[in-house]
Amino acid sequence: MxxxxxxxxxxxxxxxxxxxxxxxxxxxxxxxxxxxxxxxxxxxxxxxxxxxxxxxxxxxxxxxxxxxxxxxxxxxxxxxxxxxxxxxxxxxxxxxxxxxxxxxxxxxxxxxxxxxxxxxxxxxxxxxxxxxxxxxxxxxxxxxxxxxxxxxxxxxxxxxxxxxxxxxxxxxxxxxTPASPASVIYTSGTTGRPKGCVLTHANFMAEADNVLARYEGVFRSRPGDxxxxxxxxxxxxxxxxxxxxxxxxxxxxxxxxxxxxxxxxxxxxxxxxxTFVLAVPYVFEKIFDTARRAAESEGRGGPFEKAVEVAVRYAEAVEERAFGTGPGPGAALRVRHQVFDRLVYARLREALGGRVRHAMSGGSAMDRRLGLFLAGAGVTVFEGYGLTETTGAATANPPERTRFGTVGQPVPGTTVYIADDGEVWLHGGQVFAGYLGDPRATAAALRNGWLATGDLGGLDADGYLTITGRKKEILVTSGGKSVSPLPLEERVRAHPLVSHCVVVGNDRPYIAALVTVDMEAVAHWLRMRGRPLPDPAVLVRDPELEAEVRRAVVAANTSVSQAESIRAFRILGGQFTEEHGLLTPSLKLRRKAVEKAYAREVEALYRGG
The missing domain is CATH 3.40.50.12780 (ANL, N-terminal domain)
Known part of the structure; x- marks a missing residue:
């Protein structure tokens, strides 16, 4: 479509x-x-x-x-x-x-x-x-x-x-008037100097009022709340x-x-x-990781993983029923789900205050399996997509038919169009008026009222959008293979020990990656093995840790061709942080800054060192 x-x-x-x-x-x-x-x-x-x-x-x-x-x-x-x-x-x-x-x-x-x-x-x-x-x-x-x-x-x-x-x-x-400028919000500046987006009162009204009309029913835990x-x-x-x-x-x-x-x-x-929360995937990842570590520390790691599997299978069955491809959860699965609801899922909901049954996520992609687990645990997260230029959400998963792993359908009043080169274009009342004092950038972004987002994606037969990368971030190897780094990075990051992954390979013979680890997760992982936390310089060369990250890389590679796969990786001792200029305030990677800061490590990936 x-x-x-x-x-x-x-x-x-x-x-x-x-x-x-x-x-x-x-x-x-x-x-x-x-x-x-x-x-x-x-x-x-x-x-x-x-x-x-x-x-x-x-x-x-x-x-x-x-x-x-x-x-x-x-x-x-x-x-x-x-x-x-x-x-x-x-x-x-x-x-x-x-x-x-x-x-x-x-x-x-x-x-x-x-x-x-x-x-x-x-x-x-x-x-x-x-x-x-x-x-x-x-x-x-x-x-x-x-x-x-x-x-x-x-x-x-x-x-x-x-x-x-x-x-x-x-x-x-x-x-x-609604056409009056309401705010100037600056972009995160991942690819250059931030630009000021002029958002009108009408932009905010169109965005907020359509979202309220579409999702009003899920803002409450129960009718009457x-x-x-x-x-x-x-x-x-x-x-x-x-x-x-x-x-x-x-x-x-x-x-x-x-x-x-x-x-x-x-x-x-x-x-x-x-009764309802809105967050970025990082928050939901942390809630899940905290719950998993707590279970492992109490000697309940095995039952927790079983509870995760049951929640995922339960949510998948509900999803299939919503789209007419399955009958829904069977009797045995429903019984196991009820047992784990008392033992595991209720604790997770209590961590969110006890009343949250629905949430919305945006800012970056959420792992499909995490979304399924949360839904199976009683907190359905509606993943969405938008930009500063669209006053927030342009698409979001509808409450009655959530397709996990996608960013949903257009929010009411919005049209999504996929250009010939795969770029996502958006049209609607929430699309901004232009960049402050920058007519050239405005003309490049707005085409007869359509916003050319710079993101690549596709629409399925039901109008659900999946984002596959950024036009400016496509890597082209020296062999001429074009690779979108985002899907690979997200799959590597799905490993509980991985904090960030940056895929490199532009004008290089093959694709490689720089990986940082979540030190809190690694410390817990080592404690569970009766090992102390060593100096970071020693840790990054740890054979067991390297084997864990290799598993994440191998799993990510199964989704792409050999030419697109990660052939080498290096675990870094430092972290990508906003303070070091490697992340934007909204936690997006500054790729050029990362490659510049770790230029020696990138070179070593192609020297075999």
Whole structure:
């Protein structure tokens, strides 16, 4: 199939902007719990729709009093927290445009975004961020204001705006149209300098409202539950922003968690008890790996693996029934599934707070087997696909017919088209307006309203999309064989000891790979064998570890021809990290940076050393 369309489920608003729902919801249901806010004492407190409206209005007044004007761009550099959502809606209330900045950005990255976006004011989380801004402020003559959240920015601005009349704020809000720019979000910059995507209020509305209309039924654990989600994705990323907007528009109680570590996240999942979560595959992988290691440490490794196999077989049978290719789980399988549900699967669901039965994953590909296991364990993950340029999801698996291993069908209001060269093109109301100040890049990306994504993929007979790689990342060996590295890398990464895999081989005689290992998983693996954790320089030459990674490579090679297979690999002692410039803030590989940083190791792969 070359093209597939799913009609829109909503009518696009003709007037207004994103902040209007804050005031409408407060007028309709002032006492409804709109958000949860974690205090300094660690306790969660409810925030009503009316209270949130009042905070947004007070902050909007303060921003006006401090000189922020309609159309101004204001940067926000912070981790995910309640105040970010507050600032977003206050800025939208007065027609300003938030520009998100990753809190881990370097001074030069911050400088480029603030300069390119012509930012006039900036909100930072703490003193370290303020110092980062301070190191480049002399090169930013338009930057006139800096507020620090941990230094009482909300309180200070609220006091500054006390003399501003409500009508002044509402005049600004009423001047907005859906076509007005809402935010400038910068791409991750995997292949070059980040570009600013101009996303309009209409883009966010089309994306959020269609997703809400299609998935509203799975936001609750059970009929009658009040829907709630805990947001731990970075709000600097378009996925997190889309979740935030959809939650507020869809009356889903929203909480914030700034840390992705298990030690911080798991207690808040238990305390907040979301009914639905949205995450990247990394989070689901960590939950699974933690559960497996816990079982092995307790001497239950064998039963856990049996439980995994039963869950996968059960979910496969359900999937086959949904697509009319099988009768569903048989009686014996259902009995075994019920037994393991009490012994294993319930523990996993409890780790997510106890109420989550559905989730959404995006940002990168999820392993099909992991998706099947989670579904069999009672948490169906709807994998999707999108870009900054599409305001988040462009495709997602439908709730009633999830095809694991694909990124689903177009979200309502979207068309997917596969070009002659295999490139994925997208069309819909969520497709961005263009790159800020870059007409050449905009013309290259947008073709008569179609977004040429740069991703390669295919549509099956039912309109489900599978992503197979990036056009710019296709490797061509010296023998002329074209190889997409992504499928190979994902299959190697499926091994529990592997953290990252980078396939190389451009203009080389064969395909090879650089592999990093998950040190937490390796430490557990060694403990289970009664072995201490050696120095990394010794570990990477460990014969047993090398044999485990070789198994992962051999398994990956079974899916490709001999010419496309990984012929050599090297285990690295270091890690690919954002701090070293080898990962983007959204955890995507910077391939060129990796190959440059490990140039000697790459050369050794082709010398046999």
């Amino acid at each position: 070359r093209e597939f369309t799913v009609p829109s489920l909503v009518t696009a608003p003709q007037v207004g902007g994103l902040a209007d729902v804050v005031f409408e919801h407060a007028a309709e249901q002032p006492e409804r719990i709109a958000l949860g806010r974690k205090g300094a004492d660690g306790r969660w407190r409810d925030v009503t729709a009316a209270a949130f409206r009042d905070e947004v209005l007070a902050l909007a007044k303060g921003l006006l009093a401090q000189g922020v004007r309609f159309g101004d761009r204001v940067a926000i550099m912070s981790r995910t927290r309640y105040e970010w959502t507050l600032f977003d809606f206050a800025l939208w209330t007065i027609g300003a445009q938030p520009v998100p900045v990753y809190p881990t950005s370097s001074p030069e990255q911050v400088f480029w975004i603030l300069l390119d976006a012509d930012v006039t004011a900036c909100v930072v989380e703490h003193e370290d961020h303020a110092m980062t801004i301070g190191s480049v402020i002399d090169r930013l003559p338009r930057l006139a204001r800096l507020w620090q959240l941990d230094a009482g920015a909300v309180r200070t601005l609220g006091a500054a705006g006390e003399a501003v009349a409500d009508e002044v704020v509402h005049r600004h809000r009423m001047a907005l 009040e829907p709630a989600t805990l947001l731990f994705l970075p709000l600097a990323h378009v996925f997190g922003r889309m979740v935030q907007v959809a939650a507020v528009r869809g009356r889903v109680k929203l909480g914030h968690q700034p840390q992705l570590t298990a030690a911080a996240l798991l207690p808040d999942l238990r305390a907040f008890r979301p």
